[in-house]
Amino acid sequence: MSTKTIQQDLGYSEYRIDSDVIYFKPDSAKSEKTFAEEIQHSLNQAQKFISPKFFYDKTGSMLFEKICTLPEYYLTRIEIKILKELKRDLLEYIDKKFRLVELGSGSSTKTRLLLDVFDKIHDQIEYMPIDISEIKVNGAIITPDEVAREMQFHAADSQEAAMHKSSEVLIVQLLLLQKAREMGLDQDLPTESDIPSEETIISRLIEKEASAQEVTEEECHRYFDANKDQFFSQDLLELKHILLGADPEDKDKRAVAKEAAESLISRLVESFDEFEALVNEHSDCPSKETGGSLGQITKGQTTPEFENAIFELEEGLAKEPVESRYGFHVVYVDKKLPGKQLEYEHVKSDVAKMLMELGQRKAIAMYIHNLVDEAD
Template identity: 45%
Template sequence: MIQVNNATISESALMAEVQYHPADSKRAATLKAAESLIIGELLRQRAKALGLTVKSELNSASDDDFLDALISQELPIPTAGDEECQQYYKLNPHRFASSPLLEVSHILLAAAPEDDKARVEAKILSEQLISQLQQGESLATLAKHYSACPSKETGGSLGQISRGQTVPEFERQIFSAEPGLLPQGIESRYGFHIVFIARKVPGKLLPFSAVQQKIAEYLNEKVRRKAVAQYIHTLIVNAEIDGYDFKLSDSPLMQ
């Protein structure tokens, strides 16, 4: 049982709430549920103190209604202007550029993620084949013989690739590389890739006018989240809570 000022959160209410907070353990889920119910109760109490319409039942699904009403009355939140948006745009150009284009060929040495022996063998073979390519061997020829990818029928060519078209572990490596033969194989969920980048066309920065609205929305939401977290933290600090200790919580509200 948890006491929040003059209100009680029963064990049955806590157990009913747990289902909405999946976690790695029952204890972690119970802690999250307790925090949610306590915060919801604090919001209800504050709303009632201000004369706002509140519901009596404990239900985290309705907390947003209280929060929106409280924000409107007690928490004026500034919005981002043109100057703030322009500054964010200038400091984060990589966020507003179109994807680079890469012209890529590869050889896939297949190895299942759970097959350690096959992984080791694929890595060793990738080193051997890279050495052959460095000495002038044809990638198309080696792809035809060794690659487990259908692209072996076209000399290993994957054509032009932009971000989001390949698996993340492969994408991270190729988009940070320069044109040419990569000196080491890239490990992915499929095995090891021997990669040759024939051409790299840099992405183009989108004009500010095209992204200004998205920047404003992002900055406004960021400010709102911070303000709301501080507001809830203040409610917690000023409340009398028995049966739960927020000091033991890893919630960002208590950081």
């Protein structure tokens, strides 16, 4: 039976921490009960018990670490013995892309044995211990699993930073939902909508409690006068080119393409009248059907490396080939029109919209700040 089938049979859900890190856990709806239900169930058994997970607060975790070292507690010793015996065998299963992710890392005593194995084949060890405690917000609980699921949506320089950001997002979302429900904004929700109900509830709250305020003509004019450098039309180029195509991974072909582009530039310096004929004969771009013309281009319309190069050019034939991911380009700039200062009348509606958006962001940030201050 495949791993996937086993996971499906057990009702497991897949949680992606990042593009290379996935873990599986039984669906919370199937596996989790409330604290009261679990305690009631466990104490009603013939052999009464309480789940160990309820002991693992800070003090409980410290006590467990001590228990693991007792002579009576043989499990840790057996696990360490197994890991020591498997150290050699593990090497053949670990490649350069391998990461070690430990959910509920504790003291990481046994993990150090695995890190010793990594050290033999890796110059740099990528180890991610994840130990998340549940978070309480006004009596409601955000579980470690919820934080781990949220982490996939927050790219960060470290797992710790992603975990912190995910926790913040979930806390704010829960506070907003609690406030909205307290105000009765979770009633009469649309039954047929692609928008999640929680998003609708929060939108209602924001609209009622932190909506954008109208801005005056005077405020708009004052902002424009203080920030005129933000209000320019875009630079515009009108150009044509000849593309000598070459795959970015094929160094030999790119060298040949560059040399060919340099040769074409030399010919065009002597006789530019040949440009259209050379386009038809050599260009690998569909623009050869229009004489190599790319029309009018503003920033953001082409690849970054090509854009950066062509906007530095002056009108006329470029003296050197322009390199891009597609190959080497022989470029001729027909016109270069620099951006111009825009008049207030042309942009006042954009200024008003921007100021309203800024105002709403500030209002929302202040509202959330107040909710956090009032929360338990």
